[in-house]
Amino acid sequence: MTQTAPQKTILRALAGETLPVPPAWMMRQAGRYLPEYKATRAQAGDFLSLCYNPELAAEVTLQPLRRFDFDAAILFADILLICQALGAKLWFAEGEGPRLSTITDRSGVAALRPAGDVHETLSPIYETIKILTRELPAPTTLIGFAGAPWTVATYMTAGRGTPDQGPAHAFIASDREGFAMLIDRLTEATIEYLSAQIKAGAEVIKIFDSWAGSLKGQDFDDFALKPTAAIISALKARHPQTPIIAFPREAGDRYIGFAKATGADCVALDNSVSASWAAENVQKDGCVQGNLAPRHMVEGGPELITETKRIVKAFSGGPHIFNLGHGITPDANPDNVLRMLEAIRG
């Protein structure tokens, strides 16, 4: 007798099913708010050594699942590894964040390695995924990811994180076509990278466009929407069964129609939009993910419960995956994660 196992909750939501209780996971669920993460990171030496060590990267991916009954695990890696794979220098200044060699004109773009070469650097990431496909609990969905070309380009052009993505905007203003060459190279490389993640065992893909909100009008179309659509259409051609979540953070009104325009199966929402607005304007096109403010994981209190329940209720009429509106911060209290899950499911 053959009996097919009931499909995993996240895959059901991504297929458009409205579930009585939304599946849940958290951005940055493996991270510095967990003492066991800090211990493993210390064992690895530094953050990048942790990302490129398949055994330890798999270990930190699994750590939050030992504490919390999340429906998904997200591969432990970083969106900036692809810059290194394309030949840029990357390091993390302790306590300050990422630093990179900078690209400010088209000669810098021309010096990058071909997109097809990225596997040479990124193969340990595929190894992490292979370990996780063996070690994850059966009901848990494994999410692979990459940065969207725009967000990755903002770091490559500035050499670091910036509040306003000024150097990327300056590149666009001085040589729009040259900047488009950088976006194209990143688009091709990201397709290769994500396709290899799926082949290794990633069941869902998420595309992080953390700085999409700083693009307006035609720039949003050209540098956020179109590259994401190109990545999704190439992945769908190669891996039609793999659902894709797009996260154009702080896109505001541009969340409307984003799923349709890009082919994404789900749009992840940051906490600057209200759940009731998003239910009406975004969820009408399909699954949404989000969008509790990460500060509740620090502050806790009765507001954590009321806000969690308000979001669950607002999205209860359609497919929804519960998540934070952005990553959990290092000062968060793990007890609040448990209280959030109870509020979602209780």
Ligand SMILES: Cc1c2[nH]c(c1CCC(=O)O)Cc1[nH]c(c(CCC(=O)O)c1C)Cc1[nH]c(c(CCC(=O)O)c1C)Cc1[nH]c(c(C)c1CCC(=O)O)C2
């Ligand atoms: C912009 C961005 C980056 N990385 C990422 C984004 C997009 C999402 C977002 O907007 O937050 C994505 C990312 N980074 C990390 C993951 C792993 C999976 C997860 O648990 O979500 C994912 C999905 C690990 C990480 N990436 C980083 C850490 C902290 C590193 C440490 O241990 O010190 C982790 C756990 C470092 C990182 N990596 C990056 C920055 C700016 C920083 C420094 C800021 C910070 O320290 O939080 C680039």
